[in-house]
Amino acid sequence: MKLINSISFLFAALLILVPNSIIAVLPGTWPPLNAPPPANANYTKLVNTTKLRNAPVNKVNATCPTTDQYCYWTCSTCTRNDTDIIRCPNKLDWGLTLDDGPTSFTTSVLDYLDTQNIKVTFFVIGSNVYTNPDILLRAYKAGHQIGVHTWSHNQLTTQTTEVVIAELMYTRDAIKAAINATPKYMRPPYGDYDDRIRDISTQLGMKPTIWDLDTNDWMSAEDPTFNLNWIAANFTQWVADPTLTATGHISLEHDLYNQTAAQIPIVVPILKKANYTIKPVSQCINDPYPYVESVVTPTAVATPTTRASAPTPTTDTSQIRGSPTQHAVTSTTPTSGIIFFPDVNGCFGKAIN
Numbered sequence: 001m002k003l004i005n006s007i008s009f010l011f012a013a014l015l016i017l018v019p020n021s022i023i024a025v026l027p028g029t030w031p032p033l034n035a036p037p038p039a040n041a042n043y044t045k046l047v048n049t050t051k052l053r054n055a056p057v058n059k060v061n062a063t064c065p066t067t068d069q070y071c072y073w074t075c076s077t078c079t080r081n082d083t084d085i086i087r088c089p090n091k092l093d094w095g096l097t098l099d100d101g102p103t104s105f106t107t108s109v110l111d112y113l114d115t116q117n118i119k120v121t122f123f124v125i126g127s128n129v130y131t132n133p134d135i136l137l138r139a140y141k142a143g144h145q146i147g148v149h150t151w152s153h154n155q156l157t158t159q160t161t162e163v164v165i166a167e168l169m170y171t172r173d174a175i176k177a178a179i180n181a182t183p184k185y186m187r188p189p190y191g192d193y194d195d196r197i198r199d200i201s202t203q204l205g206m207k208p209t210i211w212d213l214d215t216n217d218w219m220s221a222e223d224p225t226f227n228l229n230w231i232a233a234n235f236t237q238w239v240a241d242p243t244l245t246a247t248g249h250i251s252l253e254h255d256l257y258n259q260t261a262a263q264i265p266i267v268v269p270i271l272k273k274a275n276y277t278i279k280p281v282s283q284c285i286n287d288p289y290p291y292v293e294s295v296v297t298p299t300a301v302a303t304p305t306t307r308a309s310a311p312t313p314t315t316d317t318s319q320i321r322g323s324p325t326q327h328a329v330t331s332t333t334p335t336s337g338i339i340f341f342p343d344v345n346g347c348f349g350k351a352i353n
């Protein structure tokens with residue numbers, strides 16, 4: 001009771017802190033924007049914490065451990081086939097992912113993608129969903145996949161389990177409030193995840209989704225010597241690289257900045273010319289259900305020149321809803337044993353992935 005009271009007080013305080021004009025946008029009560037949300041017992045109880053692999057809560061800017069006991073991506077780019085979505089498995093499939101929106105720049109990306117009838121995946125920040133729910137709804141209605149990218153965009157491995165759960169669940173619920181669908185995919189900010197984060201995400205019914213090809217486009221916001229032409233040059237190089245032809249790929253870009261959003265109309269033609277089919281990540285791994293609800297997303301158009309009008313997501317009423325993982329169709333062999341990596345220093349870069 002005491003806890004409930006103090007939590008209620010906290011939320012009452014938040015209502016005062018958050019500007020009224022923004023409150024009116026997304027129904028519900030939400031934590032302060034762009035800060036790690038408070039633990040919420042209603043969310044915490046969704047996870048059996050005794051089952052989580054016991055990776056330590058990392059210190060910000062800590063050096064990497066000498067052994068990679070918990071498959072910690074930031075230090076080793078370690079991934080696990082049993083849980084992680086890393087690349088599109090099939091040749092000539094391309095999962096184009098855009099992170100950190102929705103922003104005002106997302107709109108121009110959506111305009112362009114509509115003209116091409118192309119669907120992509122947006123991993124969105126809960127705080128930005130709160131600010132721009134209408135832009136998210138437009139993206140969803142156009143048939144793009146929406147995934148969770150945390151509430152405050154902090155490094156998840158530096159947060160307690162209760163706060164990690166809140167980061168994911170407030171974002172999930174903000175997305176649900178905006179689009180009336182509950183995403184089943186998450187991406188850790190900066191790719192900062194380990195086995196504890198994998199287990200929390202999995203128990204919450206969210207598949208951790210990383211990438212295999214990174215444009216580093218975010219650097220354009222911080223490094224004046226970053227040449228925006230490098231982004232397209234990277235795509236041109238990737239589609240010509242014979243070592244990359246055996247599988248499809250998942251690339252990373254951002255709709256957080258005007259100049260990075262503006263690259264989408266430049267890189268899409270490079271992929272099309274190379275005969276790649278751009279699809280949401282869920283589709284490239286053959287999962288017709290990117291949401292808990294039975295929402296079937298429109299299938300990607302294989303022929304690059306086809307201009308069919310974009311179907312909106314429909315509800316598959318033949319499906320009986322069950323647990324969030326009911327429709328998971330991917331099942332890869334779990335990795336056995338632990339992968340060891342040499343010590344890597346300075347593992348906490350300032351990358352805005």
Ligand SMILES: *[C@@H]1O[C@H](CO)[C@@H](O)[C@H](O)[C@H]1NC(C)=O
Nearest residue numbers: 004007008011039040041042
């Ligand atoms: C938890 O759920 C209960 C019942 O729905 C609700 O009254 C309470 O406000 C919730 N607590 C928080 C912190 O959201």
Ligand SMILES: *[C@@H]1O[C@H](CO)[C@@H](O)[C@H](O)[C@H]1NC(C)=O
Nearest residue numbers: 045046047048049050051052
């Ligand atoms: C949590 O997991 C532990 C270990 O598997 C199990 O013994 C326990 O019953 C679980 N608790 C709940 C509430 O499911």
Ligand SMILES: *[C@@H]1O[C@H](CO)[C@@H](O)[C@H](O)[C@H]1NC(C)=O
Nearest residue numbers: 059060061062158348349350
């Ligand atoms: C971590 O390192 C960054 C970059 O060097 C620095 O700006 C920041 O203050 C550091 N944070 C902490 C908590 O040490």
Ligand SMILES: *[C@@H]1O[C@H](CO)[C@@H](O)[C@H](O)[C@H]1NC(C)=O
Nearest residue numbers: 215216229230231233234237
């Ligand atoms: C790809 O991008 C990186 C920066 O992320 C840049 O250093 C590199 O030169 C680019 N590749 C090409 C072929 O331009």
Ligand SMILES: *[C@@H]1O[C@H](CO)[C@@H](O)[C@H](O)[C@H]1NC(C)=O
Nearest residue numbers: 104105108257258259261262
């Ligand atoms: C965004 O970039 C486009 C094209 O580069 C430019 O025309 C436009 O003025 C920019 N908008 C803002 C708000 O900076």
Ligand SMILES: *[C@@H]1O[C@H](CO)[C@@H](O)[C@H](O)[C@H]1NC(C)=O
Nearest residue numbers: 239240271272273274275276
């Ligand atoms: C793409 O497919 C077309 C038609 O099948 C073919 O002519 C062309 O050579 C392909 N391009 C590449 C880069 O593979």
Ligand SMILES: *[C@@H]1O[C@H](CO)[C@@H](O)[C@H](O)[C@H]1NC(C)=O
Nearest residue numbers: 080081089332333334335336
């Ligand atoms: C994970 O999957 C990749 C690609 O399918 C495969 O090459 C690799 O051997 C797998 N790794 C493990 C440890 O099973």
Ligand SMILES: [Zn+2]
Nearest residue numbers: 099100352353
């Ligand atoms: Zn990000």
